[in-house]
Amino acid sequence: MDFVAVFLVGLLLFHLSAIAQSYQNVSLGSSLTTSDVTTFWPSPSGFQRIGNGSGFLLAIWFNNITEKTIVWSANRNSLAPDGSKVQLSTNGRLVLTDPNGREMWARPTAIAELAYGAMLDNGNFVLATSSSATAWQSFNKxxxxxxxxxxxxxxxxxxxxxxxxxxxxxxxxxxxxxxxxxxxxxxxxxxxxxxxxxxxxxxxxxxxxxxxxxxxxxxxxxxxxxxxxxxxxxxxxxxxxxxxxxxxxxxxxxxxxxxxxxxxxxxxxxxxxxxxxxxxYPYAIAQDRGGGALWFHDLCSMGTDRRQDVIVHSDIS
Missing domain, CATH: 2.90.10.10 (Bulb-type lectin domain)
Structure with a gap:
């Protein structure tokens, strides 16, 4: 399983327990909660905590390498608090809710003929009908x-x-x-x-x-x-x-x-x-020290890893 769909927050990675090596369908009604960081729907996915506890991110990442690199996320602007849940509902929606049951993110609208979800080994999470037609996929978003x-x-x-x-x-x-x-x-x-x-x-x-x-x-x-x-x-x-x-x-x-x-x-x-x-001609971010406005600087050095040095300026554009 090259990919999993998981929950995260920040940058401290927890060890994942062993899971099945072949992808399996995610049945309607299945859910994941932040209280169990060892479960996920792998290629089949799960909740994973990263960072200092500021919230959780619903995400897909590479699972077979040391660096659990994120390749897709749902709620990047609104981290989910502890006690949140993601569920593939019986009415055909993938829904993220907070501990009070309020929806934080959902895709797609209800699909009556939806039969299952699947975390594919190419990194694409799909929702499919009984005829295996794709009703929604993370690759499109x-x-x-x-x-x-x-x-x-x-x-x-x-x-x-x-x-x-x-x-x-x-x-x-x-x-x-x-x-x-x-x-x-x-x-x-x-x-x-x-x-x-x-x-x-x-x-x-x-x-x-x-x-x-x-x-x-x-x-x-x-x-x-x-x-x-x-x-x-x-x-x-x-x-x-x-x-x-x-x-x-x-x-x-x-x-x-x-x-x-x-x-x-x-x-x-x-x-x-x-x-x-x-x-x-790489560009660098130039940021005032107070965290304000940003602008480009069109001359910057390229490091040994071919990532440019970020140049910090006190000017505000």
Whole structure:
């Protein structure tokens, strides 16, 4: 089981108990609570606590590696308090409720013909009908990350987290606009409107889908399947058979493609950067020391892990 859907909060990871090695359906009426951090629906999922107790995050993460890396979350702007519950209800809704039974998050609307849920081994959590047709899937509602096999359609976007330790919506957006242009934007935090574009494909009228394929390539194509822009070239030819892949819009505004070995084979067992966007002209976050307004600085150094240094300024834009 490569992925699990779990609950978390902050950054102190608890050990997970052994679970079944094959994916199993999540039946209607099934639920998870914050009181038991050892249960989850794995590829099948569960509640997992991280951090100092400020709340819980309903999330999907890699389960077979030491770093339980999050790839999707539901309630990133509103952490669930202890005693909360997620349930796949009998009327066909996946619902997160607080200890008083108030809904904090729910997807989708009630589906009468819904039969089960499943945490697939590609990282996609699906709700399916009795004929196995997909009624809802987490792949269609990404947060800041995409995985092999995932597609971004027109008007789909990734929004960065606020910081490495704060999963709430941050300052940058990666969006395939309805006009076909794929753009990286600065977000006018704390508002949600975008302002400055700092990377574009100039594909207005032709861009149709961003595809992350099983060979580890990420590219923009038109409706006829013609390649318009190769976003990540996977020059090392590290396929998903030998490596775990993920691409994330990180809190510093860079879209990074990472890989992690499925076995040691002479490689270090850690996430390493395969590609950065922007690659040649990275941007850094510049923040006033009081935590106020943010702006870009277009010259910054790139560290050994190919992550840029964050430059702190006292100026406010």
């Amino acid at each position: 990404p947060t800041d990350t995409i995985l092999p096999g995932q597609v971004l359609n027109l008007d789909s976007s990734l929004v960065s987290s606020f910081s490495d330790t704060n999963s709430s919506i941050g300052r940058f957006k990666f969006i395939l606009q309805t006009d076909g242009n794929l753009v990286l934007y600065k977000v006018n935090y704390p508002a949600v409107d975008v302002t400055d574009a700092y990377w574009v494909t100039s594909s207005v009228g032709s861009g149709y889908q961003v595809i992350f394929n099983q060979s580890g390539y990420i590219f923009l194509q038109d409706k006829n399947g013609t390649l318009l822009n190769l976003i990540s070239s996977n020059v090392e030819n590290l396929t998903s058979q030998s490596m775990y892949h993920r691409a994330i819009l990180e809190y510093d505004g860079v879209f990074r493609h990472y890989v992690y070995p499925k076995s040691s084979s002479g490689r270090r067992m850690e996430w390493s950067t395969l590609y950065n966007v922007p690659e040649k």
